Amino acid sequence: MVQASDAPARGARPVLEALNLVKRFPGVVALKGVSFDLAPGEVHALCGENGAGKSTLIKTLSGVHPAGSYEGQILVDGQVVNFASTKDAQRAGIAVIYQELALVPEMTVAENIFLGSEPRRLGGLAIDWERVYSQSQVLLEQFKLSIDPTAKVQYLGIGHRQLVEIAKALSKKTKVLILDEPTAALTEQEVAVLLGIIRDLRSRGISLIYISHKLDEVFAIADRITVLRDGQSIVTLDAKKTNQNEVIKHMVGREITDLFPRRQGTLGDDRLVVKGLTVKDADGQEILSDISFHVRSGEVLGIGGLMGAGRTELLMHLFGALGKRVAGEVILDGKPLRAGTKPSESVRRGLVLVSEDRKRYGLVLDQSIGFNLSLSSLGPVSRGHRVMGMIDARHETRRNRELFDSLRVKAPTMETRVGTLSGGNQQKIVLGKALMTGPKVVFLDEPTRGIDVGAKLEVYELINRLTAEGMAVVLVSSEMPELMGMSDRILILAEGRVGGEFEKSEATQEKLLAAAMGRAKVRAGEAAEH
Amino acid sequence: MTTTSIGQTLPPQNPGAVAVDPSAIKVSRGQAISAMVMPIALLLIVGFFAVASSGNYLSAQNLSQLAIELSITAVLALGMLLVILPGHIDLSAGSGVGLIGGIAAVLITSHGWPAWAAMAAGTAAGLLIWWGMGMIIIKERVPAFIITLSGLLIFRGLHLLVIKNSTVPIVPGGQSNIYSLLTTYRLSPMVGLILTAVIGVILITVAIAQRRSSGTPGHGETMLMRAIVISQCVLLLVLICNGNGGLPLPVVILGTVTVATWFLTRHTPFGRYLYAIGGNEEAAIVSGLPVHAITVGAFAIMGLLTALTGFLQTAYTGSSTTTIGNLMELDAVAACVIGGTSLRGGRGTVGGVLLGSLIIAALLNGMGLLGVSPEKKLIARGTVLALAVWADVRLRKQ
Numbered sequence: 001m002v003q004a005s006d007a008p009a010r011g012a013r014p015v016l017e018a019l020n021l022v023k024r025f026p027g028v029v030a031l032k033g034v035s036f037d038l039a040p041g042e043v044h045a046l047c048g049e050n051g052a053g054k055s056t057l058i059k060t061l062s063g064v065h066p067a068g069s070y071e072g073q074i075l076v077d078g079q080v081v082n083f084a085s086t087k088d089a090q091r092a093g094i095a096v097i098y099q100e101l102a103l104v105p106e107m108t109v110a111e112n113i114f115l116g117s118e119p120r121r122l123g124g125l126a127i128d129w130e131r132v133y134s135q136s137q138v139l140l141e142q143f144k145l146s147i148d149p150t151a152k153v154q155y156l157g158i159g160h161r162q163l164v165e166i167a168k169a170l171s172k173k174t175k176v177l178i179l180d181e182p183t184a185a186l187t188e189q190e191v192a193v194l195l196g197i198i199r200d201l202r203s204r205g206i207s208l209i210y211i212s213h214k215l216d217e218v219f220a221i222a223d224r225i226t227v228l229r230d231g232q233s234i235v236t237l238d239a240k241k242t243n244q245n246e247v248i249k250h251m252v253g254r255e256i257t258d259l260f261p262r263r264q265g266t267l268g269d270d271r272l273v274v275k276g277l278t279v280k281d282a283d284g285q286e287i288l289s290d291i292s293f294h295v296r297s298g299e300v301l302g303i304g305g306l307m308g309a310g311r312t313e314l315l316m317h318l319f320g321a322l323g324k325r326v327a328g329e330v331i332l333d334g335k336p337l338r339a340g341t342k343p344s345e346s347v348r349r350g351l352v353l354v355s356e357d358r359k360r361y362g363l364v365l366d367q368s369i370g371f372n373l374s375l376s377s378l379g380p381v382s383r384g385h386r387v388m389g390m391i392d393a394r395h396e397t398r399r400n401r402e403l404f405d406s407l408r409v410k411a412p413t414m415e416t417r418v419g420t421l422s423g424g425n426q427q428k429i430v431l432g433k434a435l436m437t438g439p440k441v442v443f444l445d446e447p448t449r450g451i452d453v454g455a456k457l458e459v460y461e462l463i464n465r466l467t468a469e470g471m472a473v474v475l476v477s478s479e480m481p482e483l484m485g486m487s488d489r490i491l492i493l494a495e496g497r498v499g500g501e502f503e504k505s506e507a508t509q510e511k512l513l514a515a516a517m518g519r520a521k522v523r524a525g526e527a528a529e530h
Numbered sequence: 531m532t533t534t535s536i537g538q539t540l541p542p543q544n545p546g547a548v549a550v551d552p553s554a555i556k557v558s559r560g561q562a563i564s565a566m567v568m569p570i571a572l573l574l575i576v577g578f579f580a581v582a583s584s585g586n587y588l589s590a591q592n593l594s595q596l597a598i599e600l601s602i603t604a605v606l607a608l609g610m611l612l613v614i615l616p617g618h619i620d621l622s623a624g625s626g627v628g629l630i631g632g633i634a635a636v637l638i639t640s641h642g643w644p645a646w647a648a649m650a651a652g653t654a655a656g657l658l659i660w661w662g663m664g665m666i667i668i669k670e671r672v673p674a675f676i677i678t679l680s681g682l683l684i685f686r687g688l689h690l691l692v693i694k695n696s697t698v699p700i701v702p703g704g705q706s707n708i709y710s711l712l713t714t715y716r717l718s719p720m721v722g723l724i725l726t727a728v729i730g731v732i733l734i735t736v737a738i739a740q741r742r743s744s745g746t747p748g749h750g751e752t753m754l755m756r757a758i759v760i761s762q763c764v765l766l767l768v769l770i771c772n773g774n775g776g777l778p779l780p781v782v783i784l785g786t787v788t789v790a791t792w793f794l795t796r797h798t799p800f801g802r803y804l805y806a807i808g809g810n811e812e813a814a815i816v817s818g819l820p821v822h823a824i825t826v827g828a829f830a831i832m833g834l835l836t837a838l839t840g841f842l843q844t845a846y847t848g849s850s851t852t853t854i855g856n857l858m859e860l861d862a863v864a865a866c867v868i869g870g871t872s873l874r875g876g877r878g879t880v881g882g883v884l885l886g887s888l889i890i891a892a893l894l895n896g897m898g899l900l901g902v903s904p905e906k907k908l909i910a911r912g913t914v915l916a917l918a919v920w921a922d923v924r925l926r927k928q
Contacts, residue, residue: 319816321815321816343815343816343817343818344818344819344820344821346818347817347818348818352818353816355816360810360812360813361812361813361816362813362816363810363813364805364806364809364810364813364814364876365809365810366809366876366877367805367806367809367876371802371805371806375802375806375814375817375819376817376818376819378799378802379799382798382799386799387798387799387800387803387820387823387824388798388799388800389798389799390793390797390798391797391798391799391802393797433817437818
């Protein structure tokens with residue numbers, strides 16, 4: 001291991017230190033010697049591809065893997081600690097905010113913050129609700145979180161829920177806060193708020209471990225960066241003295257010259273044409289208004305916009321899984337796609353959707369890779385009948401094997417359960433399942449969310465292959481660089497309407513953002529006049 | 531076409547780099563242990579009753595009796611499997627067994643219908659009613675638990691109405707018809723042996739063909755071993771039953787239903803879709819699967835098998851009585867769960883359900899043989915179910 005930076009930042013004794021951690025699971029060594037230290041009042045970023053050992057490291061540091069199940073030492077304030085459980089770690093001041101938030105949606109913000117440690121009255125018999133709410137109020141104000149403590153968590157956006165989790169951790173005298181992919185589901189605005197709060201926490205002396213695939217954020221917030229690869233700590237870098245390319249180089253162990261390798265395909269006929277589409281949801285609310293666009297064969301149409309602008313809703317509706325069309329016309333490959341089309345018909349007509357929520361809408365996690373890959377296209381390998389016929393197992397396996405190999409899925413065999421794969425590999429399975437149907441139009445909703453740099457590149461390469469073969473791709477992305485890097489044309493949605501359309505050559509971050517916020521500003525102006 | 535061109539243009543995968551979630555290995559070890567628990571439990575049950583009945587339990591007569599009872603329980607449980615796999619349940623099955631067996635009996639005895647016509651009418655009724663329940667569950671989004679609970683009450687009431695709260699024989703005046711022959715007919719010993727030979731030859735031929743074509747090493751050998759073991763079990767069963775007049779017809783019916791259900795769940799898109807819907811219904815919809823049609827289809831098949839069980843159970847009793855089918859839906863659910871079927875859907879096998887049915891049937895038969903009172907029988911059934919689920923949950927957690 002290379003120690004590229006000097007002693008811990010600010011020269012103080014580390015508040016948390018890991019010495020040569022080795023963690024073995026049956027058949028796998030997840031950590032092969034990780035050393036790492038966290039200075040007081042420091043933001044220390046952990047970078048590494050999926051499977052590099054970040055999650056295992058966090059779980060070891062926070063007591064999920066108890067003392068005795070690993071080799072090496074963990075020190076808090078210079079003292080060796082042996083956490084038997086996460087409770088021990090919390091008592092030592094270490095809290096983790098996981099990607100999947102652990103809040104009770106039906107409870108209020110304050111109830112969630114004090115869940116399990118409610119202030120009592122009447123000699124401990126009853127919960128002192130007044131103090132629950134007043135203390136929550138104080139806590140939220142102290143950290144400048146503009147959240148109503150009496151609001152139910154289910155009505156909060158994902159960004160606010162995250163802040164509630166942070167407030168909950170801070171209510172327990174936390175001195176080390178570990179954030180695991182905190183911005184994976186946040187909009188750019190929400191990310192900015194979160195980063196501001198992290199800076200504030202740092203200035204109050206709290207130390208943070210920040211895990212993210214988004215290197216822009218890492219460089220915006222981190223003091224030091226430790227790169228993990230294959231279960232080892234590769235290098236610790238001073239954020240001011242390094243750059244993204246160097247970090248990526250360490251992460252993948254090779255140079256990456258071009259992050260967005262978009263190669264233009266040959267443009268053909270219109271594959272999908274949408275004219276004046278207006279859609280209402282189940283409650284009768286208009287969620288999409290007067291949307292028109294078209295995608296040609298060989299083209300990538302990027303769709304951008306703020307969270308809630310209707311991007312996912314647009315894809316889900318066109319696919320037949322959401323909302324009711326009240327006006328407009330949709331033409332798929334020259335033939336109309338009538339209102340009320342079911343997803344099964346869309347797939348048959350050559351329109352497939354890869355959802356942003358792959359665990360919910362993409363995979364049967366309990367089943368094998370092979371099962372998931374061929375799920376959408378069993379008809380063609382069945383003899384006799386599309387549904388009741390006999391699956392030709394050999395044909396199916398051969399077809400799965402080709403895709404499994406070409407997508408470079410990292411798994412022992414095709415019998416491996418999909419739920420055990422890393423995010424990037426799961427995404428490859430969802431993509432593979434969609435491609436096996438031989439589609440004409442491919443909807444990709446945040447196809448690289450939560451997956452590592454190496455897997456992202458493979459997804460981008462795949463998009464190039466699809467367009468080279470004459471498919472039309474619609475790419476929804478919240479990451480501006482990805483949107484601008486991979487699209488041939490960009491459509492911006494704002495509050496369910498088209499906010500602007502840009503050719504690749506004329507798109508700039510500023511123009512796109514202005515278009516995305518355009519209507520929001522007008523609305524705010526209208527509201528101010530009333 | 532798409533896949534091959536992608537395959538050509540991207541470099542081959544790197545088989546060295548493997549990312550495995552360590553928890554996966556633990557789970558499979560837990561599953562391996564839990565796979566052993568039920569066979570051991572079965573051996574213990576059989577051993578206990580063999581000793582307690584001083585050997586009567588293992589007599590050819592009792593074992594062929596047990597084979598018939600197993601067949602009745604298992605046919606219904608296999609139908610239940612098809613409904614549970616996509617995440618539903620059928621609580622009306624037991625009442626349905628009583629109702630449809632009763633309809634056929636009344637058509638024969640009171641209306642003079644020929645037995646085949648009465649049974650055809652019962653089968654049609656089963657198909658239609660369960661198709662209807664499936665449609666309500668899917669289209670109106672009422673949970674299967676509620677709809678089939680209503681069914682449990684309604685069908686029980688209809689059954690009592692149809693047989694007018696009395697006992698309706700299935701054959702007028704002590705003769706026999708195909709209805710009564712369902713459980714009394716036995717294959718002659720020679721036919722049984724020939725059937726066994728045919729099954730053995732088919733199984734082993736298929737296994738050898740698989741071994742030749744299979745890419746994975748060891749897979750063919752496993753198939754061959756399995757074929758030989760199954761053939762031997764069939765042979766043993768036939769030999770035992772031949773010691774008591776020949777193989778009972780219900781066993782042949784169960785064999786047919788087992789093969790059909792196994793084929794359906796393992797070798798057709800329909801079966802795959804059942805697992806996919808139970809595993810993740812939203813993903814199944816977005817994957818473009820005909821989720822509604824598949825679920826209604828599963829209920830329709832359940833109706834068919836409920837009708838079949840209704841005929842078998844009623845024939846076994848000799849007439850349609852007010853208690854026929856009581857609690858049979860719970861035996862079917864218990865057989866599924868004991869056999870490793872997840873009540874949340876997405877997990878379960880035909881082999882497991884057969885094993886679960888065998889445990890239930892062996893227990894009920896043994897208690898009957900020992901003259902255990904109905905009260906204690908109920909308690910024992912409940913205890914076994916609770917123990918089975920507890921063991922399953924416990925072992926999966928480890």
